[in-house]
Amino acid sequence: MRALHFGAGNIGRGFIGLVLSRAGYEVIFSDVNDGLVEQLKERKAYTVRLASELQEAIRVENVTAINGKNLDDVAEAVAQADLVTTAVGVNILPHIAPGIAKGLALRMARDAAPLHIIACENAIGGSTQLKAHVYALLTEEQRARAERFAAFPDAAVDRIVPIQHHEDPLEVQVEPFYEWVVDESQLLPGEGRIAGIHYVNGLEPYIERKLFTVNTGHCVAAYFGRYYGFATIQDAMANGPIAALVRHAMEETGAVLVKRYGFDEAEHADYIHKILDRFVNPYLTDEVARVGRSPIRKLSAGDRLVRPALQAHELVLGTKHLTLGMAAALLFDNPDDPEAVQIQTDLREIGLNRTIAKYTSIAEEHPIHAAVAAQYEQLKQAKS
Numbered sequence: 223m224r225a226l227h228f229g230a231g232n233i234g235r236g237f238i239g240l241v242l243s244r245a246g247y248e249v250i251f252s253d254v255n256d257g258l259v260e261q262l263k264e265r266k267a268y269t270v271r272l273a274s275e276l277q278e279a280i281r282v283e284n285v286t287a288i289n290g291k292n293l294d295d296v297a298e299a300v301a302q303a304d305l306v307t308t309a310v311g312v313n314i315l316p317h318i319a320p321g322i323a324k325g326l327a328l329r330m331a332r333d334a335a336p337l338h339i340i341a342c343e344n345a346i347g348g349s350t351q352l353k354a355h356v357y358a359l360l361t362e363e364q365r366a367r368a369e370r371f372a373a374f375p376d377a378a379v380d381r382i383v384p385i386q387h388h389e390d391p392l393e394v395q396v397e398p399f400y401e402w403v404v405d406e407s408q409l410l411p412g413e414g415r416i417a418g419i420h421y422v423n424g425l426e427p428y429i430e431r432k433l434f435t436v437n438t439g440h441c442v443a444a445y446f447g448r449y450y451g452f453a454t455i456q457d458a459m460a461n462g463p464i465a466a467l468v469r470h471a472m473e474e475t476g477a478v479l480v481k482r483y484g485f486d487e488a489e490h491a492d493y494i495h496k497i498l499d500r501f502v503n504p505y506l507t508d509e510v511a512r513v514g515r516s517p518i519r520k521l522s523a524g525d526r527l528v529r530p531a532l533q534a535h536e537l538v539l540g541t542k543h544l545t546l547g548m549a550a551a552l553l554f555d556n557p558d559d560p561e562a563v564q565i566q567t568d569l570r571e572i573g574l575n576r577t578i579a580k581y582t583s584i585a586e587e588h589p590i591h592a593a594v595a596a597q598y599e600q601l602k603q604a605k606s
């Protein structure tokens with residue numbers, strides 16, 4: 223069995239590649255990083271190390287790579303794969319769509335077996351988004367046929383994998399915890415199950431629970447960590463006031479999740495506690511620059527701050543710490559992050575109110591907009 227995985231980065235090697243290899247797949251990574259591709263092709267194996275007391279090393283074998291810049295190679299790999307997965311970043315999905323579209327066209331011409339394509343990105347409906355990018359490149363006739371040839375089940379993936387700094391460029395350190403959930407209602411009839419994946423009927427509660435707890439709390443830690451001058455999540459979380467802000471933000475999203483999905487309150491509180499423990503894992507060093515990366519994406523309407531805040535507002539629940547998270551995101555002035563630079567430019571050129579509206583899609587008249595603006599001014603003033 224052969225799996226083609228787009229993105230040989232942290233989550234690609236540290237999670238998806240590992241799970242698929244253990245499930246018996248030969249894993250072919252497609253990446254645009256030439257050095258990474260060459261190393262994987264040459265060595266055909268790498269090490270995953272668990273960030274825990276024992277630092278257990280897991281050898282991942284039977285892997286190789288292709289260069290994602292070569293469209294024909296990517297299309298042929300799609301045509302020959304038994305499974306396709308991605309972990310490239312949701313904004314990169316449009317860039318891998320041409321290879322997948324061309325590969326699907328080849329499969330259909332060859333009357334090959336049906337294919338499942340699973341996007342493992344931090345986004346609601348990641349595979350559905352990828353499907354739209356791919357279908358936009360197919361003819362009407364191909365689209366109609368593709369419905370029987372390919373399925374794009376949505377997924378939620380959870381494992382903290384920081385930016386790596388090892389002598390061996392393929393080694394990847396990961397936290398021990400992992401969860402990969404796939405919507406089985408979107409599988410084609412007769413599709414088998416993969417060991418290591420948890421299948422559920424309807425993904426929305428799972429992806430929202432993950433994104434609006436792990437990732438909401440994480441980005442609040444990153445944005446306030448940066449604001450108070452900490453370089454890592456571990457150092458930021460050791461600061462009592464930041465840890466409290468993070469916990470309160472997760473409690474705000476928790477109240478929404480409990481109300482919307484009927485989760486058990488005590489079980490959800492336990493879920494939050496476990497995540498807070500994961501953030502302070504002393505064996506990991508996770509940079510706030512990584513966790514806060516792409517603030518435009520993180521401030522967008524469907525993402526980890528705005529969506530739960532608007533839902534909380536509608537349900538007349540608390541939003542103070544979510545709006546504080548948005549205000550701190552606007553202050554995330556990392557010169558190495560193009561999205562952070564763009565926000566700072568807009569703040570100077572179009573002003574605070576229009577910048578908030580532009581990135582959050584929240585109208586200037588909305589109370590959430592006013593709260594973010596007021597908290598931004600307070601945070602900015604407190605810093606000067």
Ligand SMILES: NC(=O)c1ccc[n+]([C@@H]2O[C@H](COP(=O)([O-])OP(=O)(O)OC[C@H]3O[C@@H](n4cnc5c(N)ncnc54)[C@H](O)[C@@H]3O)[C@@H](O)[C@H]2O)c1
Nearest residue numbers: 229230231232233252253254290309310311343344382383
């Ligand atoms: N790191 C984590 O803790 C974590 C956990 C869960 C989910 N995720 C999600 O997984 C995705 C990847 O995150 P990451 O941390 O592994 O990032 P990463 O930057 O380590 O890896 C992304 C990889 O994609 C490659 N890439 C970029 N453009 C490509 C293209 N056109 N074709 C093929 N490969 C391409 C990059 O070269 C890189 O190797 C993101 O959506 C992220 O939100 C990350």
Ligand SMILES: O=P(O)(O)OC[C@@H](O)[C@@H](O)[C@H](O)[C@H](O)CO
Nearest residue numbers: 344379380381382383437440513
């Ligand atoms: O990958 P992002 O940029 O969406 O979010 C940064 C982190 O919060 C994220 O990568 C987490 O480490 C991960 O989602 C844990 O499962």
